[in-house]
Amino acid sequence: xxxxxxxxxxxxxxxxxxxxxxxxxxxxxxxxxxxxxxxxxxxxxxxxxxxxxxxxxxxxxxxxxxxxxxxxxxxxxxxxxxxxxxxxxxxxxxxxxxxxxxxxxxxxxxxxxxxxxxxxxxxxxxxxxxxxxxxxxxxxxxxxxxxxxxxxxxxxxxxxxxxxxxxxxxxxxxxxxxxxxxxxxxxxxxxxxxxxxxxxxxxxxxxxxxxxxxxxxxxxxxxxxxxxxxxxxxxxxxxxxxxxxxxxxxxxxxxxxxxxxxxxxxxxxxxxxxxxxxxxxxxxxxxxxxxxxxxxxxxxxxxxxxxxxxxxxxxxxxxxxxxxxxxxxxxxxxxxxxxxxxxxxxxxxxxxxxxxxxxxxxxxxxxxxxxxxxxxxxxxxxxxxxxxxxxxxxxxxxxxxxxxxxxxxxxxxxxxxxxxxxxxxxxxxxxxxxxxx
Amino acid sequence: xxxxxxxxxxxxxxxxxxxxxxxxxxxxxxxxxxxxxxxxxxxxxxxxxxxxxxxxxxxxxxxxxxxxxxxxxxxxxxxxxxxxxxxxxxxxxxxxxxxxxxxxxxxxxxxxxxxxxxxxxxxxxxxxxxxxxxxxxxxxxxxxxxxxxxxxxxxxxxxxxxxxxxxxxxxxxxxxxxxxxxxxxxxxxxxxxxxxxxxxxxxxxxxxxxxxxxxxxxxxxxxxxxxxxxxxxxx
Numbered sequence: 001x002x003x004x005x006x007x008x009x010x011x012x013x014x015x016x017x018x019x020x021x022x023x024x025x026x027x028x029x030x031x032x033x034x035x036x037x038x039x040x041x042x043x044x045x046x047x048x049x050x051x052x053x054x055x056x057x058x059x060x061x062x063x064x065x066x067x068x069x070x071x072x073x074x075x076x077x078x079x080x081x082x083x084x085x086x087x088x089x090x091x092x093x094x095x096x097x098x099x100x101x102x103x104x105x106x107x108x109x110x111x112x113x114x115x116x117x118x119x120x121x122x123x124x125x126x127x128x129x130x131x132x133x134x135x136x137x138x139x140x141x142x143x144x145x146x147x148x149x150x151x152x153x154x155x156x157x158x159x160x161x162x163x164x165x166x167x168x169x170x171x172x173x174x175x176x177x178x179x180x181x182x183x184x185x186x187x188x189x190x191x192x193x194x195x196x197x198x199x200x201x202x203x204x205x206x207x208x209x210x211x212x213x214x215x216x217x218x219x220x221x222x223x224x225x226x227x228x229x230x231x232x233x234x235x236x237x238x239x240x241x242x243x244x245x246x247x248x249x250x251x252x253x254x255x256x257x258x259x260x261x262x263x264x265x266x267x268x269x270x271x272x273x274x275x276x277x278x279x280x281x282x283x284x285x286x287x288x289x290x291x292x293x294x295x296x297x298x299x300x301x302x303x304x305x306x307x308x309x310x311x312x313x314x315x316x317x318x319x320x321x322x323x324x325x326x327x328x329x330x331x332x333x334x335x336x337x338x339x340x341x342x343x344x345x346x347x348x349x350x351x352x353x354x355x356x357x358x359x360x361x362x363x364x365x366x367x368x369x370x371x372x373x374x375x376x377x378x379x380x381x382x383x384x385x386x387x388x389x390x391x392x393x394x395x396x397x398x399x400x401x402x403x404x405x406x407x408x409x410x411x412x413x414x415x416x417x418x419x420x421x422x423x424x425x426x427x428x429x430x431x432x433x434x435x436x437x
Numbered sequence: 438x439x440x441x442x443x444x445x446x447x448x449x450x451x452x453x454x455x456x457x458x459x460x461x462x463x464x465x466x467x468x469x470x471x472x473x474x475x476x477x478x479x480x481x482x483x484x485x486x487x488x489x490x491x492x493x494x495x496x497x498x499x500x501x502x503x504x505x506x507x508x509x510x511x512x513x514x515x516x517x518x519x520x521x522x523x524x525x526x527x528x529x530x531x532x533x534x535x536x537x538x539x540x541x542x543x544x545x546x547x548x549x550x551x552x553x554x555x556x557x558x559x560x561x562x563x564x565x566x567x568x569x570x571x572x573x574x575x576x577x578x579x580x581x582x583x584x585x586x587x588x589x590x591x592x593x594x595x596x597x598x599x600x601x602x603x604x605x606x607x608x609x610x611x612x613x614x615x616x617x618x619x620x621x622x623x624x625x626x627x628x629x630x631x632x633x634x635x636x637x638x639x640x641x642x643x644x645x646x647x648x649x650x651x652x653x654x655x656x657x658x659x660x661x662x663x664x665x666x667x668x669x670x671x672x
């Protein structure tokens with residue numbers, strides 16, 4: 001095993017089961033002779049309920065809570081006995097506002113809930129609305145949406161990686177990952193003219209086709225990106241500090257994780273290979289060749305490994321999507337939802353009336369309801385829409401993955417140290433815009 | 438490695454099922470219903486009010502008194518195994534004649550199935566909006582039911598800690614997602630500001646937190662006096 005100045009090679013071994021029947025992993029380090037030996041396992045943290053307890057408040061204005069989350073902790077010494085989260089500081093009533101908006105007018109709101117994953121939200125909402133309208137999108141649009149979804153997954157995971165590194169005490173990977181993220185923002189800027197609030201899709205198509213030069217930029221990104229990932233991998237995966245601060249924290253068993261409704265990397269780190277892209281496919285994801293990484297221990301370290309591998313897999317999907325990108329129209333040929341071309345709308349009376357009616361009255365889906373879920377970077381993101389036949393939904397419900405994932409935090413942090421609460425909270429990958437909506 | 442951590446692959450209970458694929462040309466009505474619907478009819482009979490298939494998604498409307506029983510059976514029965522609660526929410530229609538609906542979205546990971554269960558609540562006549570909580574079956578229901586209570590005022594009987602989640606505990610304007618709630622809220626901006634400025638520090642904490650072990654003893658005297666008089670909002 002090669003050791004460098006900065007990192008110590010660490011192996012992981014399962015040394016047995018703890019009192020709760022969960023596997024206990026201890027890092028192995030090299031002794032003077034180069035043999036791997038187990039680090040002395042820390043004594044089990046059993047809170048002493050008889051002693052004096054302390055109430056401590058973290059947040060809502062605290063950088064390590066990733067937004068405006070507030071955690072009230074009951075501490076016994078430094079051990080968490082109970083955790084009571086408070087949310088809602090960012091509540092804007094998106095679902096209420098959606099009842100007063102036409103379907104295409106809701107798309108800008110979807111940018112603002114999970115703002116690290118705006119293109120993915122736009123696509124998810126458009127898919128839900130299209131099922132409600134009974135629209136089949138064009139092949140080119142399907143592939144463009146896959147590109148948008150995977151780019152936004154990479155973007156979101158990179159933010160997660162950077163900020164979690166900062167929480168745990170590593171600064172450099174933050175710079176590397178934000179540098180790559182900037183490249184994606186540049187591409188989105190080329191595509192729709194916005195970086196954060198993209199509003200990329202419309203019901204039945206996209207806001208715009210990709211511009212000239214986009215595919216070249218994407219191709220060079222795909223080629224370069226794995227190198228950055230390998231650097232982060234070298235820096236963190238076998239780093240003794242990183243391993244020591246993440247292994248064995250916030251463990252969820254598979255049954256527990258399913259029962260708590262976790263999704264996304266949180267669920268897969270616990271050993272449940274549930275990925276909406278594989279199990280309830282959309283956008284022809286079943287025709288792409290990619291793997292679903294699954295963890296075995298359900299701790300913070302496994303969540304990191306799962307997300308790191310997902311970045312590689314997203315890159316693979318992008319490569320395949322770019323190769324198969326077909327020519328043809330982006331928008332469906334459906335006058336109910338799609339506007340006539342601008343030149344026609346300003347020169348022909350019928351097209352102008354058509355344009356006016358689609359914009360002012362809005363498309364009307366038939367009476368019905370639809371729930372469409374996609375695999376967002378945080379987990380299963382679903383949009384549930386109910387139509388009563390008018391141009392505005394009766395109910396627009398967001399199924400927020402980080403809301404459900406966060407609801408398991410009292411379970412995950414109990415019995416851990418206060419400093420581990422930060423690592424566990426970071427591993428959930430919360431975005432408060434989505435939790436509070 | 439213990440069996441508790443054996444990797445679980447969705448679809449393992451139905452190995453002969455066709456590979457999942459993107460749905461195409463989905464009919465608006467009269468698609469093939471989920472096999473769970475027929476099984477529920479056979480098992481519960483009159484408790485199943487109706488079964489509809491819209492855009493390929495099966496909806497089973499059940500009697501609200503027996504909703505928990507139905508969902509527990511769907512979770513436990515080896516031929517159904519709906520082990521994943523996707524969502525708990527409610528729908529109120531603009532048409533006041535239509536009842537308010539509580540919606541549970543369930544997934545069966547072992548069979549790769551999706552089912553929507555609904556219970557109808559009558560909003561007329563001032564009857565209490567109440568259904569049984571499914572928290573005893575799915576821990577995921579905890580915050581979802583709290584949100585549903587917060588936004589619609591539906592009481593989930595049996596929930597361990599049913600209080601507001603997105604709005605603050607002293608919020609008095611009602612239930613924001615009900616159709617009779619105006620988009621701008623019920624109170625004027627000046628009234629909202631007055632309430633915010635009048636709030637005491639203790640209103641930021643729930644009673645549960647304020648009574649945690651020794652924390653109560655450490656509170657300032659004026660705070661303890663107010664709490665002793667039962668004042669929470671500072672008005």
